[in-house]
Amino acid sequence: MAQATLERADVETGRRARPRFADRDGLLAWVFLLPSVVYIIALVAVPFFLAIAFSFSDVTTGNPSFNWAGLRNYQRIFGDPVFWQSLKNTLVYTGIAMALIVVLGKVLANILVANFRGKWIVRFLVLLPWTTPVALSAIAWLWLLDSIFSPIDWVLREFGFIQGNMYWLGKPNLAMASVIAVYTWRTLPLAAVIIMAGLVAIPKDIVEAAAVDGAGFWRRMFEVTIPFTLPVIAVAALFGAVITFTDMTVVYLLTGGGPTHSTQVLASWAFIKGIEGGDLAQGAAVALFLFPLLLAAVIAILTAVRRMEVS
Amino acid sequence: MAIVEVRKLRKYFDAGGVHAVDGVDVATEEGEYLVLLGPSGCGKTTLLRTIAGLEVPTEGEVLIGGHVVNGLPPRARRIAMVFQSYALYPHKSVLANIVFPLKAERIGKAERERKAGWAADLLGIGHLFDRKPRQLSGGERQRVALARALVREPSVFLLDEPLSNLDAKLRASARDELKSFQQRIGTTTIYVTHDQVEAMGLGDRIAVMYEGRVRQIGKPVEVYDDPADTFVATFLGSPPMNLVPRDGRLIGFRPEHLLPEEIVSGDDRITLPFHVHRLEHLSGDRHLYGVVKGLGEETRIIARLPATVSVPITPDQTYTFAVHGYHLRFFDAKSGERTDPVRVGG
């Protein structure tokens, strides 16, 4: 009897002592990483190298056979004024949208952390643009900015600010402003939520100390909350920049790059050239110009995150 | 310098569920060092924050220098507050921390630096100006927080347990510094603590708080010798006052007043048999744990013999101890309030 219990105890402890699957960290690491590795190789690395290869070839949708073309594609796009217009637009849109996103994101974040009646409704409304698919919201904006039936025009007319129509998407400057506005509108919720997370993390007693020390609203904002949330704001700005920079949907659906390419960006131009125009090689060459700039943005994001961890 | 007064102050949290401050009337005197003392959760911080304007009172008034300041934001009240955590701005240097309140008042750079220098000299932190708060020790941080409070020459200082983060030795010296510093500048100060030693040592007067109310306010000696109720009697003093039930009353006496009968002389002494169970030596004194009979019901009590009393005592023996009649305090057993003395025969 005693012998039997002893044996059973041994077996039990023996079983317990053997490492389980969940204890083997090295193996687990691979199991968990594998899906992302597969994903990154299949959907990021392969297309990336394919694009590099295409940009030195003469591949078209009609004739997918690969022939070496050297730098001819690059020469052609450098000679094309639409490319330079697209590059300039991409940088200008990203810059302006980023500035607007940061400033308005900070304001919205302040509203999101404030305590008032009905704050849930406001939070819901603020987050709505982010949850709507881009294509859907771009189409909604298309209607809002319609040349004849625009509700915005109607409101302005009713108040007597304008007569007739604005033709938001029909005039180059207004079309640019409209595109920037939609970019900002779309990325704002993300930025606001990121900045809000930063605001919530500020120690309460520090803000109170500043209030007791005689600092008013603006001084508290510029000397306490902004220095505290700077890394977070940087992350929000860079996210906004990357999203705006790489997006083609808004321009493509809203203006199609028009009028006469005045709102074209690199992504939409690459799509129009490569997919719609069928010249895959040139499309790839245009799209590759996004890469060095994006790389710089990613490095900046990672540096900001690292700084946040350190402090 | 100004008098701070609160009238019928109440502060409820959670829609009236928590009565953090429940009807407090207190007024400081000019240049006084008033200590708010009470156990954890009794509403000391809430009272202080309400005076600072960081909490809006549910009811009642706050007056500073004779003016009702209920509607004023914290920055308009000319107060300086030192938080328990010090709340230094971590991204600013020590100098920038100290001059922050002056910048908020739009005082010129030269004047700012002169005042910062003055405060730093007073507290001995001039050599730390370029450091960031995280490069300072606890004691240095406290002095920076004090300097930041000081430069504005506020009319009132509010201090919330500023010493609680320091180790015992540093706390003693910081307490000493704080007291002499306050005496030099003579600014009205309200100091919150749950440490009775700090309260007795620092306060011109002590307000003892419990469950959102001020139970007693008075000079440290008065509060210690003449507690207004059993809460104050047992909260102050270590070990606390002994309470012996008798005929619907409680008879209280301090452990240091119950001594072997050969030491207590005089007509009004009351002798009692004291059965000692256990004995502790604490910093020279002897603490005797045991049971007394004769004064009222048989009760477990503590007696404290100072180092100067050398009468030999061994555990598990009964000795005759005595206490002077004028050292006895009487409380109502139900309400805990002080009552008139009654005759207790030998």
Ligand SMILES: Nc1ncnc2c1ncn2[C@@H]1O[C@H](COP(=O)(O)OP(=O)(O)OP(=O)(O)O)[C@@H](O)[C@H]1O
């Ligand atoms: N913002 C708040 N919301 C709800 N209840 C609160 C709030 N602040 C304080 N209280 C409650 O009010 C009571 C008094 O709190 P307070 O911080 O004033 O105590 P205290 O005397 O300072 O205690 P301690 O010595 O531990 O600091 C406590 O019961 C606390 O839980």
Ligand SMILES: [Mg+2]
């Ligand atoms: Mg407190």
